[in-house]
Amino acid sequence: xxxxxxxxxxxxxxxxxxxxxxxxxxxxxxxxxxxxxxxxxxxxxxxxxxxxxxxxxxxxxxxxxxxxxxxxxxxxxxxxxxxxxxxxxxxxxxxxxxxxxxxxxxxxxxxxxxxxxxxxxxxxxxxxxxxxxxxxxxxxxxxxxxxxxxxxxxxxxxxxxxxxxxxxxxxxxxxxxxxxxxxxxxxxxxxxxxxxxxxxxxxxxxxxxxxxxxxxxxxxxxxxxxxxxxxxxxxxxxxxxxxxxxxxxxxxxxxxxxxxxxxxxxxxxxxxxxxxxxxxxxxxxxxxxxxxxxxxxxxxxxxxxxxxxxxxxxxxxxxxxxxxxxxxxxxxxxxxxxxxxxxxxxxxxxxxxxxxxxxxxxxxxxxxxxxxxxxxxxxxxxxxxxxxxxxxxxxxxxxxxxxxxxxxxxxxxxxxxxxxxxxxxxxxxxxxxxxxxxxxxxxxxxxxxxxxxxxxxxxxxxxxxxxxxxxxxxxxxxxxxxxxxxxxxxxxxxxxxxxxxxxxxxxxxxxxxxxxxxxxxxxxxxxxxxxxxxxxxxxxxxxxxxxxxxxxxxxxxx
Amino acid sequence: xxxxxxxxxxxxxxxxxxxxxxxxxxxxxxxxxxxxxxxxxxxxxxxxxxxxxxxxxxxxxxxxxxxxxxxxxxxxxxxxxxxxxxxxxxxxxxxxxxxxxxxxxxx
Numbered sequence: 143x144x145x146x147x148x149x150x151x152x153x154x155x156x157x158x159x160x161x162x163x164x165x166x167x168x169x170x171x172x173x174x175x176x177x178x179x180x181x182x183x184x185x186x187x188x189x190x191x192x193x194x195x196x197x198x199x200x201x202x203x204x205x206x207x208x209x210x211x212x213x214x215x216x217x218x219x220x221x222x223x224x225x226x227x228x229x230x231x232x233x234x235x236x237x238x239x240x241x242x243x244x245x246x247x248x249x250x251x252x253x254x255x256x257x258x259x260x261x262x263x264x265x266x267x268x269x270x271x272x273x274x275x276x277x278x279x280x281x282x283x284x285x286x287x288x289x290x291x292x293x294x295x296x297x298x299x300x301x302x303x304x305x306x307x308x309x310x311x312x313x314x315x316x317x318x319x320x321x322x323x324x325x326x327x328x329x330x331x332x333x334x335x336x337x338x339x340x341x342x343x344x345x346x347x348x349x350x351x352x353x354x355x356x357x358x359x360x361x362x363x364x365x366x367x368x369x370x371x372x373x374x375x376x377x378x379x380x381x382x383x384x385x386x387x388x389x390x391x392x393x394x395x396x397x398x399x400x401x402x403x404x405x406x407x408x409x410x411x412x413x414x415x416x417x418x419x420x421x422x423x424x425x426x427x428x429x430x431x432x433x434x435x436x437x438x439x440x441x442x443x444x445x446x447x448x449x450x451x452x453x454x455x456x457x458x459x460x461x462x463x464x465x466x467x468x469x470x471x472x473x474x475x476x477x478x479x480x481x482x483x484x485x486x487x488x489x490x491x492x493x494x495x496x497x498x499x500x501x502x503x504x505x506x507x508x509x510x511x512x513x514x515x516x517x518x519x520x521x522x523x524x525x526x527x528x529x530x531x532x533x534x535x536x537x538x539x540x541x542x543x544x545x546x547x548x549x550x551x552x553x554x555x556x557x558x559x560x561x562x563x564x565x566x567x568x569x570x571x572x573x574x575x576x577x578x579x580x581x582x583x584x585x586x587x588x589x590x591x592x593x594x595x596x597x598x599x600x601x602x603x604x605x606x607x608x609x610x611x612x613x614x615x616x617x618x619x620x621x622x623x624x625x626x627x628x629x630x631x632x633x634x635x636x637x638x639x640x641x642x643x644x645x646x647x648x649x650x651x652x653x654x655x656x657x658x659x660x661x662x663x664x665x666x667x668x669x670x671x672x673x674x675x676x677x678x679x680x681x682x683x684x685x686x687x688x689x690x691x692x693x694x695x696x697x698x699x700x
Numbered sequence: 701x702x703x704x705x706x707x708x709x710x711x712x713x714x715x716x717x718x719x720x721x722x723x724x725x726x727x728x729x730x731x732x733x734x735x736x737x738x739x740x741x742x743x744x745x746x747x748x749x750x751x752x753x754x755x756x757x758x759x760x761x762x763x764x765x766x767x768x769x770x771x772x773x774x775x776x777x778x779x780x781x782x783x784x785x786x787x788x789x790x791x792x793x794x795x796x797x798x799x800x801x802x803x804x805x806x807x
Contacts, residue, residue: 158741165734169734330727333727334727334730334734341738349761352758482759484753484763486745486749
């Protein structure tokens, strides 16, 4: 991600702004210390003792994803493509979150696994487990580094701190509250971050709208600038880089909406871990479903500011008109903040942005230390040690991951493109994962060998399609290429898994209880007290409401 | 801090008939407190420091003042929610006890 250099983005922060930022950091550290008082065993540290209420984990669920890439990237897309960016939320997130809560969570929570890779091991044995655990752990450390690098770049751009100081300060803050309080501290901070981010972005959006003359003024300005396309979300040809409108819709619905988003939201342990920290099956299932409500409204305070910047901020308007004002779309939201927020609100906005950038990194690190301790160290290196041993391993892994993330951030600072490629590559691991999980959960015949061969061949298929499009052999570019790559990964994974299952021996049915739909007794995958819950705590009813709402939003903002 | 985990914070919790409320350690108290603090600072700023420079940025709207008031209202709602629906924990909840059978906690 490239941001404008030097003074363009420098915000005119004064003493009060710094005081508001400092107050936020003080509370973050307090949460770490408070959570430390009750971390007594490794389950506490890694899964919050499975005790948190659903509204807390639901907000943490989306906050963990509301990092630097999301806020900077989605407002940039808003400035560049306009309303088509809504698809990333309404097509590319909400349906998958509902599916996770309604269909898949009963298996994750009911089988009492402590991580997504552990589910993989129980269902498919060590082959698929190793592929999954290693690629996940590696990806988390590298992505944590990318988040850290973005954080430092932005602190440098906004406040003028030298990059290496921002790197170390940011890493130290994240490290201290996670090592102190484990997942509870990470989750409570994510909930706090959610509110601070909204407190920063909602006024920004309202003031921005006021400046351009309200919603009507924004629409008129976009029309006047000749970007009528930005005002409709379908067929989204600019976004998908697919000119044919029918193929573009298919690409968005199946590539983004089905394979990419289901792969990300339903198998990514960073997300699923938040739901596993709840106290009951109903709360676990409700976590992504409750999260889907704020998730569908976040675009209004992330994408709309990008669209406002494209008509209000001089530099962004020039860029959109084809000029070269020395900024990129990634700068849009920062430039809007510079132009419209007075001191005071500026401090809240800086606190909100820093909060969001730390959220991404903290989520990566807390998911990494769980997978490293339970899935790699306990499984393959030192088995059968007492519980406090693994708690120590978790804390050491957190420190190690943070140090590695600092070095990754330094690499990212020097090889911008390399990091973009790596991030794309890790995206490829997600698409086949969903195919393997869903087949494994509903088809008891699927074998252990099929598990890992499906994963590996699906990933290779994605890499192949992507390299073909990078080298220009097939005529796809941008998002379109990754939609097609993900689709290929999904299909190849299913085909290979089915073919291999036919010629290898399945696991005995007795070992599949809790892991496969047909072999799981109803009591295990449902909450015995579910019928006593009021409608607003019932996962399926909430999911129905959420689905209707997101369809209505799609119809209004088509 | 936790809404369900504070049995050991006996000093913070009110012991009434073997039950505790999470008190200051309720996450809602922390959220409401921080946003409320922001609200106070912004309202004061809006009153004492609203001049031409600010008006030019926001389009003649005292944003600090009104957003600050909004934040105070939010903080009050959270305070009322915490007051009306406190997180109540029985003394015996095993998850609270750092010494007792911790591995089965919350399972």
